[in-house]
Amino acid sequence: MTGPSPQTSPQKSAQTSPQTSRRRVVGAIATALAVLLVWVALTAPAPTLGWSPTPLSLVRIPVEGIVVATLFLLLRGAAMRWFAIAAGIVLGVLLVVRILDAAFLATLYRPFNPLTDWRYAGSATELLGDSAGPATAVLAVAATILLVVGLVTLTPVALRRVGRLVARHRRTALRAVVTASVVWVACAALAVRTTGDLPLASSSAAALTAHEVTTVRDGLRDREAFAAEIPVDAFRTVPSGDLLTALRGKDVVVVFVESYGRVAVDGSPDVARALASGTSGLHASGYTVRSAWLTSPTFGGISWLAHSTLQSGLWVSSQQRYEQLLDTASSGDTAGAPRLTLARAFSRAGWRTVDVIPANRHDWPEGKAFYGYDEVYDARTLGYAGPGYGYAPMPDQFTLSAFDRLELERHPTGGRPPVMAEIDLVSSHVPWAPLPRLVDWASIGDGSVYLAQAGTATPRDVVWASTQGVRTAYGQTVAYSLDSVVSFLRATHDDNLVVLVLGDHQPISLVSGDHAGHDVPVSIVARDRAVLDRISGWAWQDGLRPAPTAPVWPMDRFRDRFLTAFGRGAGG
Numbered sequence: 001m002t003g004p005s006p007q008t009s010p011q012k013s014a015q016t017s018p019q020t021s022r023r024r025v026v027g028a029i030a031t032a033l034a035v036l037l038v039w040v041a042l043t044a045p046a047p048t049l050g051w052s053p054t055p056l057s058l059v060r061i062p063v064e065g066i067v068v069a070t071l072f073l074l075l076r077g078a079a080m081r082w083f084a085i086a087a088g089i090v091l092g093v094l095l096v097v098r099i100l101d102a103a104f105l106a107t108l109y110r111p112f113n114p115l116t117d118w119r120y121a122g123s124a125t126e127l128l129g130d131s132a133g134p135a136t137a138v139l140a141v142a143a144t145i146l147l148v149v150g151l152v153t154l155t156p157v158a159l160r161r162v163g164r165l166v167a168r169h170r171r172t173a174l175r176a177v178v179t180a181s182v183v184w185v186a187c188a189a190l191a192v193r194t195t196g197d198l199p200l201a202s203s204s205a206a207a208l209t210a211h212e213v214t215t216v217r218d219g220l221r222d223r224e225a226f227a228a229e230i231p232v233d234a235f236r237t238v239p240s241g242d243l244l245t246a247l248r249g250k251d252v253v254v255v256f257v258e259s260y261g262r263v264a265v266d267g268s269p270d271v272a273r274a275l276a277s278g279t280s281g282l283h284a285s286g287y288t289v290r291s292a293w294l295t296s297p298t299f300g301g302i303s304w305l306a307h308s309t310l311q312s313g314l315w316v317s318s319q320q321r322y323e324q325l326l327d328t329a330s331s332g333d334t335a336g337a338p339r340l341t342l343a344r345a346f347s348r349a350g351w352r353t354v355d356v357i358p359a360n361r362h363d364w365p366e367g368k369a370f371y372g373y374d375e376v377y378d379a380r381t382l383g384y385a386g387p388g389y390g391y392a393p394m395p396d397q398f399t400l401s402a403f404d405r406l407e408l409e410r411h412p413t414g415g416r417p418p419v420m421a422e423i424d425l426v427s428s429h430v431p432w433a434p435l436p437r438l439v440d441w442a443s444i445g446d447g448s449v450y451l452a453q454a455g456t457a458t459p460r461d462v463v464w465a466s467t468q469g470v471r472t473a474y475g476q477t478v479a480y481s482l483d484s485v486v487s488f489l490r491a492t493h494d495d496n497l498v499v500l501v502l503g504d505h506q507p508i509s510l511v512s513g514d515h516a517g518h519d520v521p522v523s524i525v526a527r528d529r530a531v532l533d534r535i536s537g538w539a540w541q542d543g544l545r546p547a548p549t550a551p552v553w554p555m556d557r558f559r560d561r562f563l564t565a566f567g568r569g570a571g572g
Contacts (some may be wrong), residue, residue, distance in 0.1 A: 151346055
C-alpha cells in the first residue's frame, strides 16, 4: 500500500520562494533591457546636423524588426541561434556607426567614413592627451573600447533573448507581426511622421547599411579617380629658371593659423579688434595687405588635409586621398616623381625650404620625401623651455621667434639663400585654453619667460563650463595668433619678407554653428608693392579682414594661381 505523497515543508518553501521570485524579477529586467537595446538598434535614426534625437525619436515601427520577428517564428534550434548572433552583430555595429556619426558631425561636420576614418584613432588619442591630459585620454580610450565591444557583444545576446521570448509566445508574436506589418504599410503609404519629421514606418537599419555600403563603394571609386588626377600637373615640366621669378631674393613664409575660419572674422569681437589694429599697424610699418577667402577641404580638424591641398593644388578632402598623395613620394607616380608642391617648387627655384610644426613630437619623413622641405623643425628641435598651453606645447610668439632665430638670423651679414617656410601656429587649437600673453620679443630667449604666466590664465575646465565661454576663448586665441604674426612682422628687419597668412579650417560646430561653411580667410603681406601688383587681377581686398563679398576660391586652386602670378611658366 502506497503511503501519502510527501509534502514540501513550510521551511523549505520559505527558503526557495524568495529565490524563485528574485530570479523571475532579474529575468524580467534582463528581458526588458534586451528588448530596449534591440529596439534602439532597430529604430535609432541616423544623426544629422542641427538635430538632437529624443526618446520620441524611437517611437517608430521598424520594418527590420518585423523581418527579424518573422524569421524567429520560422527558424528553430541552432538556425535561430546563429541567425540571432549574426543579426545581432550587424545591429551592434550599426549602433556603433550611429554613435561615430554623431561624434564626427559634432566635430568635423560630416558623418563617419568606415573606409578611412578609423585611421584617426591614434591622432585623436594624442590630441586628447595634449589637450586634456594623458589620464583623461587613457580613460576616454578605455571607455570607447568598452562601449564598442559592449554594444557589438551585448546586442547579439539581447537578440537571442528576444528570440526565445518570441518562441515562448508564438501566437502573440504572430499577431504582433501581422498587426505591425499592416500598420507599417499604411503609415508608409500615408507618409506619417513623428518627432523631428521622422517617418513612423522606419527602415533606419536598412538605410544605414545601404549608406555604409555605398560609402565604401564610392571611396574605392574615388581612389581610382584621384589616382588619375595626381600626375596631371601643368607645372611639372616648367624649367626651374621660370619658377617664382618675381619673388627672387625674398623670404616667403606661409603661416597657417589653426582653426582660423570665417566664423572668427564674422563673429568674434576679439578677432575683429586684432584684424583692425593689425591692418593699421602693418600699414604704419610700410606693409601692403590683400585678403580674400579660401574654401578648405576639411572642417573642425584634420589640418593636414588643408596643408596638402594648398601645397599640391589637389583637392585632398579625405585621409584616403592624403595617404594616396603621399604614397607618390615612395612609389612614384606615372612620371616617376612626387607631385610638385609649393615647397618643392621653391626648392627647385633656389630657396631653402623649411617646415615649422611645433605640435609634432615625432619624426615626419614625409616632410622631406613628399613636400620637399630641406629642414623640419618640431617640438623637439625648436629649443623651448617654457610651459605648455593646452594642446600647444609652446606659444605662437615663441614659434615665430624660434623660426627667426634658426633661419632668418642664421647669416645676418648676408650670403644665405632665401628661405621659404611653412609655419603652423597652434595656440588657437581646441581646447582654446589656457591663453598665452604676448611678451617683449627681446626677452623670449628659450621661452623660460613664459614660466611667469603659468597658472595665471583661465583654466580649461572654466572655459568649457559654457558654450559662450568656449566661443569667447576661441576668438581670444585666434586674436592672440594674429597679434603674434603682426607683432613679428613689425619687429622684423627683413624688408624682403613676403607672408601668406591663412586658416586651415573652421572650428568645430560647437563654435561655428550647425550650418557653417568651409571658408577660411587668407591674406598676403609684403613691403614691396611690386609683389602685390602681381596679384592685382585677383581682386583681393585691402587689409587683413576680407569682406563677405571678397573673392572665394577653392583651396586647391591657390597653388596654380600663385605659381602663375609669380613665375614665367605655365601661364606666368
